[in-house]
Amino acid sequence: MLKWIGAALFAAASMFGTSALAADWPQPEPEYPELPEVDYGLSGAFYLRGSVAGNAMWARNVEFCPCPNSATPTDMGWGYSFGAGAGYEFGNGFRTDLTVDWLRNTGLTANGYSADLRSTVALANVYYDFDLGGMGLSADGGWQGYVGAGLGKAWHYTSATHATNPDLAAGAGNRSWAGAVMAGVAYDMGAAVADIGYRALWHKGFSTQGSGMWVQDAVAHEIRASIRYRFY
Numbered sequence: 001m002l003k004w005i006g007a008a009l010f011a012a013a014s015m016f017g018t019s020a021l022a023a024d025w026p027q028p029e030p031e032y033p034e035l036p037e038v039d040y041g042l043s044g045a046f047y048l049r050g051s052v053a054g055n056a057m058w059a060r061n062v063e064f065c066p067c068p069n070s071a072t073p074t075d076m077g078w079g080y081s082f083g084a085g086a087g088y089e090f091g092n093g094f095r096t097d098l099t100v101d102w103l104r105n106t107g108l109t110a111n112g113y114s115a116d117l118r119s120t121v122a123l124a125n126v127y128y129d130f131d132l133g134g135m136g137l138s139a140d141g142g143w144q145g146y147v148g149a150g151l152g153k154a155w156h157y158t159s160a161t162h163a164t165n166p167d168l169a170a171g172a173g174n175r176s177w178a179g180a181v182m183a184g185v186a187y188d189m190g191a192a193v194a195d196i197g198y199r200a201l202w203h204k205g206f207s208t209q210g211s212g213m214w215v216q217d218a219v220a221h222e223i224r225a226s227i228r229y230r231f232y
Contacts, residue, residue, distance in 0.1 A: 044091045045230040053081045053199070053224035055105060057117070062110035065212030077108030077115065081222065087125075089230070096126045099150070103201070105220060113160045113213050117206060121178050125150035132185065144186045146195065154178035156206035160213050170213070176204035182224070193228045 057077040063070050081104070087097025103119040127148035159171035184197015201220040207213060 045089045045232050047087055047089065047095075047097075047193075047228045047230045049085045049087065049097060049099070049226055049228040051081075051083045051085075051099070051101070051224055051226040053101075053222040055079050055081060055103065055201070055220040055222045057105045057108050057218055057220045059108060059110075059215045059219070060217040062113075063212075063214040063216065064111055064113075065214075071111040073108055073110045075107055075109035075114070077105040077117070079103065079105030079117075079220075081121075081220075081224075083121075085125075087228075093129050094126065095129065096124070099123050099125060101201075103220065108215065108218070109163075110213075110215075112163045114163065115206075115208070115213065115215060116159045116161070118157045119154050119203070119206070121152065121154045121201065123150035123152035123178065123180055125180070125182075127182075129186070142188055144188060144193075146182075146184055146186060146197070148180075148182045150180040150182075152178050154203050154206075156203070158206045158208050158213075158215070160208045170208040172208045174205075174207050176206060178203050184224075191230050191232075193230070194226070195228075196223070196225045198222065199224050 055078070057079065059073050061070055062073060081101050083099055083101030085097045085099030087095055089095040099122070101121045101123075103117070103121060105117045105119075106114070108115045108117070125148055127146050129144050129146045132143040132145050153175060154177070155173070155175050157171065157173045179202045180199050182197055182199040184195050186193050186195035186197075199222040201222060203215075203218045203220070205214060205216045206218065207215065
């Protein structure tokens with residue numbers, strides 16, 4: 001019996017001594033893994049943008065004076081545009097911006113007259129961005145789709161030449177309403193967003209002097225590439 005009691009006392013003393021000795025040893029600091037920042041959703045951001053586009057233009061009708069003397073275009077006009085703008089993202093899919101584009105289009109033809117158009121177009125636009133495939137509209141980026149519309153003014157300078165009579169050439173400037181609808185896809189890279197899409201850019205009308213050529217309800221069908229840079 002005494003032998004069992006002695007063995008128990010010896011074991012307890014050994015455990016106490018080991019614990020006390022371990023307490024005296026330096027303990028290493030625990031290492032915690034780095035956790036990625038949590039994406040709690042989008043916040044608002046200002047942005048700057050730039051765009052380039054190619055366009056094909058068609059018009060509903062072309063009037064010639066003395067009136068009434070109208071003609072349907074026989075050839076589509078072709079051209080390009082480039083522009084810049086500034087806007088704001090609201091963080092809920094909606095964004096808005098102000099854009100200014102410089103557009104050139106040549107070759108829209110009716111009644112033997114071919115128009116050469118130079119326009120400056122200022123628009124106020126609103127868009128809605130939506131997620132594509134669960135990979136967009138978040139801080140880690142991804143693919144998005146968008147739709148939008150805009151309204152504003154255009155300042156035109158139009159010259160026209162006649163196919164068989166160069167003496168009938170004429171040019172003039174005017175101002176008209178302008179509007180746009182657009183849709184496309186974008187890739188969100190964080191601070192920058194690149195997109196490509198279609199824009200239908202409507203002009204109420206543009207005209208020349210001399211020939212009395214008045215192009216009504218012209219639409220430039222554009223394939224447009226843009227990049228936006230955010231400022232958080």
